[in-house]
Amino acid sequence: PRTTERRSACYNFSNSAQCNWNGGSWPYETSKVGTALINLLQTYGPQSAADVTTFDRLLTTYAVAHTRSHADGISPPHVDEDLHPDDGYWITRRKLHGIPPWPGTGGLGSARHPLSARGTHYFHSTFNDLVLSGLVGLRAHAKYFEVYPLSLATSFCATRLRLRAVDVSLVWDSDGSAYTHGPGLHVWLGGRHVGSARGVSVLEVAPGLLPPRLHVSYDGERLVAIGRGEAGVVPIGPRFEEE
Structure with a gap:
């Protein structure tokens, strides 16, 4: 997301200063947009203007932005201050080093300057x-935790989340082909497999299966698949009641 609309008079990249809010994409601001989108979709379900495919595109684009490969031809992880929303390069990095299209703007003075590798550890995104x-x-909720993936991926694995x-x-x-545990969304608590649920078909969103939505008690004694809320998906279990 841009920090200034393209139609705005403030949308320009002519200023040689390193830190500008004139249209560049800032990681922390993108993080806030992503968090808001997650809360919207997981709390209120798909909207006419946004659904799981919207979040998938945002996260994929954001992941690409966390490298220098798409613009500079090299692949190490890199997070800097602001990214050019059209050309895909880190504006502050090029200005800091005086790299075209910003020759003569470098302010390091030496390759050993403390800021020379700032993008390798400038972690201000979430x-x-x-x-x-x-x-x-x-x-996390008071009586249970929820697993509500906003993903079009056919597989993923996240382990030892405290x-x-x-x-x-x-x-x-x-489909059970990526790992050795069979098809579906599987849950382990403290190393103990407490249950799983098969994927759901939501043709309005994607042709394949989407991960189910689960409520799981913290002791692992109860796991309920409640449906995802998209059109055509029928809940297959009761929700947990908060007390």
């Missing part, structure tokens, strides 16, 4: 949180 709370879909003093591990495998 990308990991978007993956765990959005793609994996882990959400939640309420318990290690939670999750494996989604739409």
Whole structure:
């Protein structure tokens, strides 16, 4: 997402200063947009203007932005201050080093300057949180935790996620071919497999199976698949009641 609309008079990249809010894409602001989208979809369900495919596109684009490969031809992880929303390069990095199209703007003075490798550790996005709370879909509640993946992936694995003093591990495998646990969304608590549920078909969203939506008690004694809320999906179990 841009910090300024393209139609705005403030949308320009002519300023040689490193930090500008004139249209560039800032990781932390993108994180806030992603978090808001997760909360919207997991709380209120699909909207006419946004659904799981919207989040999938945002997260995929954001993941690509966390490298220098798409713009600079090299692949190490890289997070800087602001990204050019059209050309895909890190604006502040090029200005910092005086790299075209910003020659003569470098302010390092030396390759050994403390800021020379800033993008290798400039961690001001919440990308990991978007993956765990959005793609994996882990959400904590008072009596249970919820797994509501906003993902079009055919498989994923997230292990040893510490939640309420318990290690939670999750494996989604739409057809059972990616891992050795069989098809569906599997849940482990403290290393103990507590249950699984098969994927659901939501043709309005994607041609394949989507991960189910689960409610799981913290002791692992109850696991309920409640449906995803998209059109055509019928809940197959009761919701947990908060007290």
